[in-house]
Amino acid sequence: MSAALYDVLGLGNAIVDIIAQADDAFLVSEGLAKGTMALIDQPRADYLYGVMGPVTTVSGGSAANTIVGAASLGSRTAFIGKVGADELGKVFAHDIRAIGVHFDTLPANSGPATARCFVLVTPDGERTMNTFLGACQGLTAADVDPETVRAAKIVYLEGYLWDPPGAKEAFVKAADIAHAAGRKVALTLSDSFCVDRYRAEFLHLIQNGTIDILFANQHELKALYQTADLDSALNGIRQENILSVVTRSEHGSLVVDRVQTQAFPAYPIGRLVDSTGAGDLFAAGFLAGMAQVEDHATCARLGALAASEVIQHVGARPQRSLIEFARQSGLL
Amino acid sequence: MSAALYDVLGLGNAIVDIIAQADDAFLVSEGLAKGTMALIDQPRADYLYGVMGPVTTVSGGSAANTIVGAASLGSRTAFIGKVGADELGKVFAHDIRAIGVHFDTLPANSGPATARCFVLVTPDGERTMNTFLGACQGLTAADVDPETVRAAKIVYLEGYLWDPPGAKEAFVKAADIAHAAGRKVALTLSDSFCVDRYRAEFLHLIQNGTIDILFANQHELKALYQTADLDSALNGIRQENILSVVTRSEHGSLVVDRVQTQAFPAYPIGRLVDSTGAGDLFAAGFLAGMAQVEDHATCARLGALAASEVIQHVGARPQRSLIEFARQSGLL
Numbered sequence: 001m002s003a004a005l006y007d008v009l010g011l012g013n014a015i016v017d018i019i020a021q022a023d024d025a026f027l028v029s030e031g032l033a034k035g036t037m038a039l040i041d042q043p044r045a046d047y048l049y050g051v052m053g054p055v056t057t058v059s060g061g062s063a064a065n066t067i068v069g070a071a072s073l074g075s076r077t078a079f080i081g082k083v084g085a086d087e088l089g090k091v092f093a094h095d096i097r098a099i100g101v102h103f104d105t106l107p108a109n110s111g112p113a114t115a116r117c118f119v120l121v122t123p124d125g126e127r128t129m130n131t132f133l134g135a136c137q138g139l140t141a142a143d144v145d146p147e148t149v150r151a152a153k154i155v156y157l158e159g160y161l162w163d164p165p166g167a168k169e170a171f172v173k174a175a176d177i178a179h180a181a182g183r184k185v186a187l188t189l190s191d192s193f194c195v196d197r198y199r200a201e202f203l204h205l206i207q208n209g210t211i212d213i214l215f216a217n218q219h220e221l222k223a224l225y226q227t228a229d230l231d232s233a234l235n236g237i238r239q240e241n242i243l244s245v246v247t248r249s250e251h252g253s254l255v256v257d258r259v260q261t262q263a264f265p266a267y268p269i270g271r272l273v274d275s276t277g278a279g280d281l282f283a284a285g286f287l288a289g290m291a292q293v294e295d296h297a298t299c300a301r302l303g304a305l306a307a308s309e310v311i312q313h314v315g316a317r318p319q320r321s322l323i324e325f326a327r328q329s330g331l332l
Numbered sequence: 333m334s335a336a337l338y339d340v341l342g343l344g345n346a347i348v349d350i351i352a353q354a355d356d357a358f359l360v361s362e363g364l365a366k367g368t369m370a371l372i373d374q375p376r377a378d379y380l381y382g383v384m385g386p387v388t389t390v391s392g393g394s395a396a397n398t399i400v401g402a403a404s405l406g407s408r409t410a411f412i413g414k415v416g417a418d419e420l421g422k423v424f425a426h427d428i429r430a431i432g433v434h435f436d437t438l439p440a441n442s443g444p445a446t447a448r449c450f451v452l453v454t455p456d457g458e459r460t461m462n463t464f465l466g467a468c469q470g471l472t473a474a475d476v477d478p479e480t481v482r483a484a485k486i487v488y489l490e491g492y493l494w495d496p497p498g499a500k501e502a503f504v505k506a507a508d509i510a511h512a513a514g515r516k517v518a519l520t521l522s523d524s525f526c527v528d529r530y531r532a533e534f535l536h537l538i539q540n541g542t543i544d545i546l547f548a549n550q551h552e553l554k555a556l557y558q559t560a561d562l563d564s565a566l567n568g569i570r571q572e573n574i575l576s577v578v579t580r581s582e583h584g585s586l587v588v589d590r591v592q593t594q595a596f597p598a599y600p601i602g603r604l605v606d607s608t609g610a611g612d613l614f615a616a617g618f619l620a621g622m623a624q625v626e627d628h629a630t631c632a633r634l635g636a637l638a639a640s641e642v643i644q645h646v647g648a649r650p651q652r653s654l655i656e657f658a659r660q661s662g663l664l
Binding site: 049058091123 | 605
């Protein structure tokens with residue numbers, strides 16, 4: 001196994017978030033399921049933009065947020081994802097490169113526009129997402145450069161990649177190359193509705209050895225094992241031969257393997273403003289920790305710290321240097 | 333004087349803000365004068381975007397921010413400003429209409445793109461701005477609809493309008509129509525460098541009766557009277573036959589006329605995140621107050637409240653309903 005050029009390589013949908021405040025009545029009247037992610041087509045996207053309030057635009061995408069968070073914590077990172085050759089695509093590429101992430105996936109020169117996610121943030125800080133996948137539909141296995149995959153200690157894949165038709169082949173190709181090079185493969189379950197769509201596939205990936213590390217929140221884990229009871233879901237994941245990291249919002253996280261279950265607290269916050277990116281940034285901290293220290297307690301604390309920063313402002317990308325924050329908190 | 337359809341009509345540069353965190357060393361190395369606004373051309377805009385960090389995009393423009401803030405406080409509002417027929421122009425129009433502002437200025441179908449302001453926010457919360465005026469250069473007197481001006485109790489004009497060549501004619505036309513209809517005209521001095529550029533013109537506007545209400549921060553007022561001493565500047569403005577509202581950041585505001593000078597406190601905040609829009613939103617609260625109550629104490633308190641909201645997050649547009657905030661604070 002050669003020396004790693006990157007700590008983490010992310011593979012995911014390249015999305016720009018378009019964020020507005022909304023009240024619960026708006027979600028009800030527009031038929032939006034609070035706290036989840038729904039896929040929408042172009043006409044629905046145009047309609048939603050027309051009825052939503054004033055917006056804040058920030059680059060997003062689940063795995064992309066994670067990679068940016070890891071970069072902000074000092075990790076050496078790369079990202080693979082497909083934007084369109086348009087203004088939002090330039091914004092996505094600018095933002096991910098500006099924080100030091102290696103990103104050279106070719107933009108789609110034709111076809112739909114860069115993906116956007118309309119994020120409605122309610123006064124309780126919960127986010128409800130509507131994603132137009134656009135150019136992400138053009139991601140294929142050809143976009144996965146084997147050299148880049150082999151150069152990363154961990155390949156981080158998002159469950160959302162099961163939505164665009166060609167992306168799952170890219171996912172499987174990246175995982176296969178990583179394992180052949182002796183690297184680790186991590187998966188985030190992304191969203192409980194996403195788990196509902198692809199439960200059998202995700203369980204298969206976990207059970208056939210494709211996945212070494214699993215990130216999930218409690219809702220996604222319960223969806224995976226089709227139970228309303230977290231303990232039952234934890235018993236399920238405990239039987240698998242992987243390391244699982246389960247986030248529980250303000251109740252902190254659980255790190256689970258066949259041998260033990262460790263619980264770690266959330267990082268204290270002032271006010272919850274926008275929960276978008278909480279799970280993504282928790283994964284960022286955990287992965288950055290794994291690249292540097294490996295002990296699960298530090299990984300979970302870095303995850304909690306990174307998540308705490310991003311939920312106290314609008315948008316799922318950090319607004320301050322996370323490595324400075326971690327140092328000030330005595331974590332790095 | 334017919335019944336007013338609008339409480340406030342704003343006339344200003346229609347700009348989208350592109351905001352990034354930066355440290356003081358970045359400002360120094362790029363030759364940026366902290367806390368001020370500089371005008372830049374397209375190549376400089378492209379260069380700056382290339383070297384700045386990950387961005388958050390939010391509609392801006394000084395007078396536009398003020399009008400949006402007044403709308404959020406329940407005022408009936410309209411705005412005149414020039415965008416291009418492009419993506420950022422659509423964003424600007426969406427955002428200002430989405431909060432209920434009447435906005436029907438025709439976009440420029442040719443010529444430069446929609447204006448953008450690159451805002452660098454340092455860890456102390458100070459903002460340093462670089463504005464590419466773009467399509468704002470196309471604003472002319474023809475864009476000022478006399479009916480809309482006559483329909484507004486107050487016309488609010490930004491000093492920045494002196495930068496694009498045709499906009500000052502639009503400014504003067506709007507002021508003349510307003511006065512002929514028995515309405516009031518307000519001016520914000522915008523920026524101390526802007527005052528340096530147009531000192532004689534601004535003093536002339538104040539002294540020839542074009543301006544009834546002046547908004548300025550202490551730096552701009554000192555620039556107007558070319559003094560380093562605030563008391564001297566206040567003595568200067570006290571001689572003019574206008575109402576002046578002078579903001580002093582965390583030290584609150586002064587409301588000054590020939591008869592008296594009243595001081596009002598700032599509204600308490602948690603953490604200063606980004607001072608962009610502080611003055612704009614103070615003016616929003618003051619103007620919204622004038623439309624509803626007229627007593628200067630309530631106006632200044634509404635101004636302080638609106639400013640306090642916008643400086644606790646990135647971007648110069650409110651992220652919560654200011655009228656709800658004012659009601660919760662017992663102000664409306």
